Amino acid sequence: MQDIVESALLSAKRAGASYADVRIVEQEVEEISTKNGSVDALKRSYTRGFGVRVIFNGAWGFSSSFRMTNDEAEKIAEEAVAIAKASSMTKIEDVTLANIEIFQDDVKQPVKINPFSVSLSKKINLLLEADKLMKIPGVIVRSGSMYFLREIKTFASSEGSYIKQERIVSGAGISSIATNRNEIQVRSYPSSFGGDYQRKGYELVEEYKFLDNAERIAKESVALLKAKPCPSGVMDIVLGGAQLALQVHESAGHPTELDRVLGEEASFAGTSFLTPDKLGKFRYGSDVVNITADATIPEALGGFAYDDEGVKAKRIYLVKNGLFVGYLNSRETAKKLKLEPMGAMRAQSWNFMPIIRMTSINLEPGDKTLDELIAGVDRGIYMDTNKSWSIDQNRLNFQFGTEIGWEIKNGKIQDMVKNPTYTGITYEFWRSCDAIANKNFWHVWGVPNCGKGEPMQTMQVSHGVAPARFRNVKVGVLK
């Protein structure tokens, strides 16, 4: 490893790079998915390679390869410089990086049960047991999945950083799809799109008690077919954690990414309404809304010790008492706005250049219980578990659909409703938040599939949330 690092850094320097870094990444993944009583997929995959990022003549270049030899490292570093040289053909000003503390470190993440040491039979049997419990009339698709990742990443820079990090991720979930002739309804546990993901070992799977929840979600998916449609109108809503995590993701996480804000993602993901003139001045939400970016939370999927620029993990406020106060940044964007680098640069794997990504973006807990949130609603809907999401490219107008909802009347949960949806404008919505459940209801949800960047990169991020209440929201927008 060290040979490749040295070859690449030396070669980049020889070719004239003013800055260079190398990331060597090794990822091993095990995926199991079951469907309708049989194992749908059982797969192990492995990838290894390195990427070299350079600044030459004040412009960026990046190249990467799977061939792990010193000769290849030299060649790839030279190619990165040639690419940077081409970038400089359109340069307006030199790329400069904010200074950071330089670290040499070796970080291993502890887990209770190494998921790769647990037998495949045990994993498969658990999913198939859950599958059996979901087999009730009306259910057409019963599915379950597990995902395990072991990643070893070495980062080294021409400034002297040399950081090795090893992490393990586990994820698991089950879902039931019911149908009649006209529609389908889905229920998932513990969340949709593969369940929950954390930097934990197999203990995550055991903690979720899938066998205690399988029959419940199957029955709920069937019950939804006969449930009344979500009413339309302006009313109060209470969002459960699994849905609120996505709301935070789309309307707080993405718009605070400073590369978006500065127009660097305009070609694909879009820009942001949280422009620099609003920093420290704009009322993003009500006084009870506090949103942090915290890569230091143990076991959170979006956490780490150092980002892919070697910046040590931090906790910062993005929104404090409702006021917009912070950005997710990189060394380059931090320098542009004279901010401190907060460590949000990550790449999907060795063959991608790091970009600004969410870490763990959290809605800090409030002081209510869930019952108190519901008791404060005369007419509204309690919604949970994301089914659909959409938001404009400036992150203002959003529309979400959830798997399930229940009417709230006079402070009490009433009938189940199907196809709940709600829509709004981001800051109006967060300003209407008047209560958040307390830390006993707070959970950090893993989102394994955040897409951003060109080439498109998928990133593992997370969101700590407790249920929250929003007043006067437009509900029931389904053609």
Place this chain on the structure above:
Amino acid sequence: MIGKEKALEILKKALSYSQADQTEAVLLGERSYLTGFANNYIHRNVGSENYQLNVRVAFGKKIGAASANVSDEESIQKVVKDAEMLAKFQKENPDFVSFAKKEEAKFDSNLGYAESTAECNAEKRAMLAKKIIDRSKKFDFNASGTVETATQELAVMNSLGVERYAVRTVASVKGVIMGSTSSGYSKESNVDIDKIDVNKVAEESVSIADKGRNPEPIEPGKYEVILTPYAVAEFISHMLYLSLNARALKEGSSFLINNFGKKLLGDNITMFDDGFSKLTIPMPFDFEGVPKKKVVFFENGVAKEVVYDTLTAYKEGKESTGHSLPQPNPYSPYPMNFIMQGGESNVEGMISNVKRGLFVQRFWYTNVMDPRNLVITGMTRDGLFLIEDGKITRSLQNMRFTESIITALNSVSEISELVKVIYDMTPITVPYLRISNFTFTGKTEF
């Protein structure tokens, strides 16, 4: 590129290490480059080369799969052994019959390959980006976009005698032009980068941004719309995985269930998948090595057929249509060369026939609200205009739509003769559409 000989040699080795009843080895290779620009300069410029070996083995009906991106002898052996180990722990899959059976097919393995794309260097990509940037600067706009090239190799071999290799290239040039109150979009994709007219990309994206200055708000409601191919592709792409494949029939999401032979869409709607068509970025066979068959989804609105891979086809006693994604894959089978047949209109004529309606350059961040009825929501982006008495009269602020694909494709009054390849992972080829009563449900602030 590693080439046919080397690729097949790796696959042969993989097969030789296997003790399984059936073995399939697939090599996916890609050398890709992307030059990204924003704020009128190149801010991201990257390259990557990767080869991934996927091996599936079957012991009876027990299947295991493993993959790795290494090609030395020891690693190939490890991938095969991993797949075998997984298969032994596996439960029987009652749906499994066999990997792809040998099938005679003749095609050019370089179909869809252009040397100019494969050999395009960083300087040439930067020059193309610069043309869009320079055009944008003349209007005091900020140019963003990408110039992308990729050389993709696919080789498939299995123990039933399937042996295939193909190489193709894909190039795309995109311009997203930002003004203080407007934006514009254009993208062209082609096998051959020299056949992409970068000036056309610059012109379309800049002129949309220019015409779009100072947009005014408009109330949501039902409008007649002209959708560009960008908007059509973004809207109807959800139909491909939710409706037009055998998995969607089995899992209940497809509106074609029990409806084959019935007229479900307008008389003027014909859609098919054809991997060999000149209207697409071609692909002669799928990721199981099965040659592509032309599959007609709708002919004059009547539901005809859907795509299959071996798992979904053999179980029903059918032949695979050659639409398998890399296996195992929850989204397989999938139409990888979708084409909507063009009509007889031209865009100017279509606009001139609209009394009051909207011209939509592009939809963005679409998602499914109701999978069975294909109700989709999303935003307009990079150009929304009011049409009055056959003319574009005003730029409008963006709106949210919530509309069913089925309803919309029953309300198409005109289709352009021109069809365009929209490439985003896979190509979708679609025309401009004029649709009545398209539903907009919300608005935003820009």
